[in-house]
Amino acid sequence: MDRPYDIVLFGASGFTGALTAAYLARAAGPGTRWALAGRDRAKLERLGLDVPILVADAADAASLAALARQTRVLATTVGPYVLRGEPLVAACADAGTHYLDLTGEPEFVDRVYVHYHDRALGSGAKLVHACGFDSIPYDLGVLFTVTRLPEDVPLKVSGFLRGDGRPSGGTTATLLTAAGRARKTAEQAARRRSAEPVPAGRTVSALPGGLRHVGGWALPMPTLDPRIVGYSARLLDRYGPDFTYRQHYAVRTLPRALATVAGAGAVVALAQVPPARRWLQGRIRPGEGPSPARRARSWFKVTFLGEGGGERVVTEVSGGDPGYDETAKMLAESALCLAFDDVPERAGQLTTASAMGQPLIDRLHRAGITFDRRS
Numbered sequence: 001m002d003r004p005y006d007i008v009l010f011g012a013s014g015f016t017g018a019l020t021a022a023y024l025a026r027a028a029g030p031g032t033r034w035a036l037a038g039r040d041r042a043k044l045e046r047l048g049l050d051v052p053i054l055v056a057d058a059a060d061a062a063s064l065a066a067l068a069r070q071t072r073v074l075a076t077t078v079g080p081y082v083l084r085g086e087p088l089v090a091a092c093a094d095a096g097t098h099y100l101d102l103t104g105e106p107e108f109v110d111r112v113y114v115h116y117h118d119r120a121l122g123s124g125a126k127l128v129h130a131c132g133f134d135s136i137p138y139d140l141g142v143l144f145t146v147t148r149l150p151e152d153v154p155l156k157v158s159g160f161l162r163g164d165g166r167p168s169g170g171t172t173a174t175l176l177t178a179a180g181r182a183r184k185t186a187e188q189a190a191r192r193r194s195a196e197p198v199p200a201g202r203t204v205s206a207l208p209g210g211l212r213h214v215g216g217w218a219l220p221m222p223t224l225d226p227r228i229v230g231y232s233a234r235l236l237d238r239y240g241p242d243f244t245y246r247q248h249y250a251v252r253t254l255p256r257a258l259a260t261v262a263g264a265g266a267v268v269a270l271a272q273v274p275p276a277r278r279w280l281q282g283r284i285r286p287g288e289g290p291s292p293a294r295r296a297r298s299w300f301k302v303t304f305l306g307e308g309g310g311e312r313v314v315t316e317v318s319g320g321d322p323g324y325d326e327t328a329k330m331l332a333e334s335a336l337c338l339a340f341d342d343v344p345e346r347a348g349q350l351t352t353a354s355a356m357g358q359p360l361i362d363r364l365h366r367a368g369i370t371f372d373r374r375s
Helices: 015-027 041-045 061-068 086-095 106-123 136-146 169-179 182-195 225-235 254-271 274-281 292-296 325-340 358-366
Strands: 005-010 034-038 053-055 071-076 098-100 126-128 155-164 203-208 217-220 242-251 299-308 311-319 348-350 370-373
Touching: 005 015, 005 325, 015 034, 015 325, 034 041, 041 053, 061 071, 061 086, 071 086, 071 325, 086 098, 086 106, 086 126, 098 325, 106 126, 106 182, 106 225, 106 348, 126 325, 136 155, 136 225, 136 242, 136 299, 136 311, 136 358, 136 370, 203 225, 225 242, 325 358, 358 370
Parallel strands: 005 034, 005 071, 034 053, 071 098, 098 126, 126 348, 155 242, 203 242
Antiparallel strands: 155 299, 217 242, 299 311, 311 370
C-alpha cells in the first residue's frame, strides 16, 4: 500500500487497451488509485480520462522497472507478447508486482514459467496470463464445474464453445505471429516440461478435443485454453486424483465444420511463409477492430459437461462480444480482484482459477458474464 497506484494499465492506446481503460473508468471505485501507461503520452491523453498518465516503453527495461515499482497490479495489452512482453514480466517479478495480460501465445507462457516463475515466488508476485477470452471462460468455467462435482474422485470435463465475434488487428497479429513460430513453441514447451514438477499422486490430461457429433459437430480447439486449464488442475487439489479435460468448438452443420477446419488450416499454412504472413497481418492493422454495432451483435457460450463419482453436471458460461467488450471487462475485473479482493496466498506463474478463483467468478457474474448450472 506504500505504492502510489493500485492498478496501472499498460498499452491503453490500442484497441483493446482503450476499451479496458473505459471499463476501468466506469467500474473502479472512487478510492481506486489507477493510472494509464504507454510510450506515447499524446495518444493516452486523447482517451479523455481524468487519471494520471505514466510514460514507459516496452523496449526500455529501465522505464518498465520504474513503472512496476509504482503499482501493486500491472495489466498489459501490449502484444504480440512473445516479441514485446518479456521485459515487463521481468520487471514485475523483480518488484513483487502482480502482472496480468491477454496473451494467447503458448510459447510466451512457457518462457515466462521457465525464466520468471521462481523469481516471482521469491518476490511474492502473481504472474497471471490469459485474462481475457483467452482463457477466462474456460479456466473459470471448468473450476465452476469441478466445484459442483464430488471431491477426491476422478473427474472428466468437456467444454464446447459456440459464438460469434470478429478479431481486431492486434489479435490478428498475435495469432499469426504464434502460428509462424511452431518450432520455437515446441522447443519452449519441452523446456517447461523439464522444469515444472509433476503433482505427486495425481494425473492431469488437458487437450484439444477430438472430432465428435453431439447434436452438431464438435471440432478440436487447439488453443492455449486447455493448457491453462491443465495448469490450474495441477495446482489445485480440488480437481481430484485423475482429471481429464477436452475442449471443442461447436458448429451445427457438417459443411460449416469442414469450412472451419479448411480455413484454419489455410491460415496456419500461410503463416509459415513470412511474405504471406505479412500480407495477412495487413488485412486488419493493429489499433483497428469491430465497430460498436458489430460488437453489440457478438456473443459467446461455453457449455461444460462434467462427470465424476457417479454424478453428472452441465454448466454454462456466456456473455457478449467475446474478443473485445468482454475481454476488456475480464482484464479490468481481474486487476480489481487482485488489488482489492481476498484471494489465495500464492505467488509465481498462476492462472485465473488458481490466483483468484471464486472471487473473480463472483465479480464477473455481477458484471454480466453468467456462470450457470444447467443440470
